[in-house]
Amino acid sequence: MPIYVYEEILPDGSGGEPFEVIQPMSAAALTTHPDTGKPVRRVLSAPNAPRAWTDAHGKAAMTDKNLASKGFTKYVKSGDGSYEKTAGDGPKQIKR
Numbered sequence: 001m002p003i004y005v006y007e008e009i010l011p012d013g014s015g016g017e018p019f020e021v022i023q024p025m026s027a028a029a030l031t032t033h034p035d036t037g038k039p040v041r042r043v044l045s046a047p048n049a050p051r052a053w054t055d056a057h058g059k060a061a062m063t064d065k066n067l068a069s070k071g072f073t074k075y076v077k078s079g080d081g082s083y084e085k086t087a088g089d090g091p092k093q094i095k096r
Contacts, residue, residue: 001025003020004042005018005042005045006030008038009039015041081095
């Protein structure tokens with residue numbers, strides 16, 4: 001589940017103390033602070049994409065075989081401006 005950043009809305013409309021909440025993507029944005037009940041708004045922030053994802057059993061989830069089984073295509077840079085497919089469907093090579 002993603003981590004969302006929220007901030008309290010101060011009486012003058014400016015942003016107050018930020019806090020983080022782990023929520024499903026399908027959940028509606030919070031409108032009040034879960035502890036204080038004060039009004040809040042969601043803050044845009046950079047996405048968090050870990051480089052070494054693992055599954056529930058600690059095995060690498062980003063293997064070529066696993067990516068292909070989930071419908072992803074992976075390309076690896078093979079030269080100046082060209083990429084070769086290592087997993088999934090699609091052209092064998094992409095050139096710039």
